[in-house]
Amino acid sequence: MNKQRELGFAxxxxxxxxxxxxxxxxxxxxxxxxxxDVTGDWDPSLAFVMGGAIAVHLVVTRLxxxxxxxxxAEIFHLPKRSEIDGKLVAGAAIFGVGWGLGGYCPGPxxxxxxxxxxxxxxxxxAMTIGMLVQHATASPSKPTRFxxxxxxxxxxx
Amino acid sequence: MSxxxxxxxxxxxxxxxxxxxxxxxxxxxxxxxxGMFGGLFQREVHDRDFRLAFVGGLFAxxxxxxxxxxxxxxxxxxxxxxxxxxxxxxLVGFGTRLGNGCTSGHGVCGLSRFxxxxxxxxxxxxxxxxxxxxxxxxxxxxx
Numbered sequence: 001m002n003k004q005r006e007l008g009f010a011x012x013x014x015x016x017x018x019x020x021x022x023x024x025x026x027x028x029x030x031x032x033x034x035x036x037d038v039t040g041d042w043d044p045s046l047a048f049v050m051g052g053a054i055a056v057h058l059v060v061t062r063l064x065x066x067x068x069x070x071x072x073a074e075i076f077h078l079p080k081r082s083e084i085d086g087k088l089v090a091g092a093a094i095f096g097v098g099w100g101l102g103g104y105c106p107g108p109x110x111x112x113x114x115x116x117x118x119x120x121x122x123x124x125x126a127m128t129i130g131m132l133v134q135h136a137t138a139s140p141s142k143p144t145r146f147x148x149x150x151x152x153x154x155x156x157x
Numbered sequence: 158m159s160x161x162x163x164x165x166x167x168x169x170x171x172x173x174x175x176x177x178x179x180x181x182x183x184x185x186x187x188x189x190x191x192g193m194f195g196g197l198f199q200r201e202v203h204d205r206d207f208r209l210a211f212v213g214g215l216f217a218x219x220x221x222x223x224x225x226x227x228x229x230x231x232x233x234x235x236x237x238x239x240x241x242x243x244x245x246x247x248l249v250g251f252g253t254r255l256g257n258g259c260t261s262g263h264g265v266c267g268l269s270r271f272x273x274x275x276x277x278x279x280x281x282x283x284x285x286x287x288x289x290x291x292x293x294x295x296x297x298x299x300x
Contacts, residue, residue: 007210009183014214015221017176017188017261022222022229024169025162029235033299034159036283036290043159045166050264052170053177057269060178070185077186078270079257084277091256092263094248096282100289101299102237102245105260106253107190109246110212114219115230122239123246130250131195138254 006072018111024049027112029103029119036100177266180211189262190215191253237299256282 025031025045035046070076099105104112104123112120180188184207193211196202222229237245253259256278258267263282267275293299 006184007206009179010207010210011214011217013176013179013183013188014211014216015218016172016179016214017190017211018215018218018222020169020172020174020176022169022218022226023172024166026169027222027229028159028231029237030231031159033235033237033290033294036286037294038287039291040294041159043161045160045162048163048166049170049173050260050268052167053174053265054170054269056171056174057177057181057265060174060182061269064178064182070181071183073183073185075185076181077184079187079267079272079274082273084274088256088274088278089281091252091254092258092278092281093256093285094252095256095259096252096285096287097289098245098248098250098252099260099282100286101293102242102249103235104245104249105190106194106249107215107259107261109249110190110194110215111219111222112230114216115223117230119235119237119239119242123242123249126243126246127250128198130247130252131191131254132198132250133247134251134254135195135199 002072009072017107018114020053021108021111024052026105026108027115032103032105032108033100173261173265174269177261177269181266187262187266189258189266191249191259192257192262195250195254235299241293241298252282 021027026049031043032046034041034043064070102123104120106127109120109123109127113124177188180186188211193208197205197208197212202208249259258275258278260282263275263278268279
């Protein structure tokens with residue numbers, strides 16, 4: 001029963017998130033590009049999106065962390081890492097280039113694809129391929145490399 | 158050409174903040190779209206049904222917007238050539254997974270938790286996004 005409620009809340013959050021993206025203008029690539037290009041015919045509207053989102057989320061984050069535990073889970077699953085490494089900066093930089101070029105970030109792209117926008121569908125397919133390429137080239141391949149070395153040496157049974 | 162819409166954008170932003178707050182308060186998780194979606198393609202992920210429910214909600218919301226507020230989507234092509242859309246998608250997919258987040262995960266959730274990593278990521282993607290939009294405009298890639 002708890003599981004059903006958990007999934008129900010996740011679904012509702014997805015719907016609310018999509019409504020917010022649509023209302024805010026994030027699903028209009030031209031508007032996104034007009035926001036990012038400060039030297040052009042600058043439209044600062046999208047600064048209000050991040051401002052509004054953080055204003056609400058900051059307060060709730062404080063309240064729920066004070067409570068000590070989430071409503072339908074035992075513990076918080078929050079990122080614990082704090083180191084600023086090359087992967088973080090390179091990844092963010094690459095993402096920014098794609099965002100500035102296409103005018104879509106992941107959320108608006110998924111919402112627009114569901115609404116049948118051809119550009120967004122193409123974008124989401126490409127984005128998924130980009131993710132799969134990253135997964136395939138990421139570090140979990142370490143154990144395999146270790147095995148390869150062991151085989152190469154021929155000393156371990 | 159692009160209208161200034163501070164009120165609609167602000168309210169929309171607050172809805173995004175509300176959605177992220179539901180995920181944090183109920184599930185204790187970060188509502189980062191790239192992580193939520195990208196995790197669906199990883200074998201070792203254990204909360205697949207939760208992710209599917211959230212992404213399903215995003216899709217349902219997209220269909221709802223199409224009927225209730227069609228002006229949420231462009232009426233014509235954005236002027237970005239299809240080849241550029243493909244390149245943009247590949248970069249966004251690869252970059253968000255390498256950098257562990259996008260506009261939602263770093264820009265909204267991370268900044269709300271005062272994460273230093275998220276601040277660096279947000280400043281970085283804003284900067285390269287601005288530079289790219291400026292250059293493609295100047296070079297005439299995007300009209």
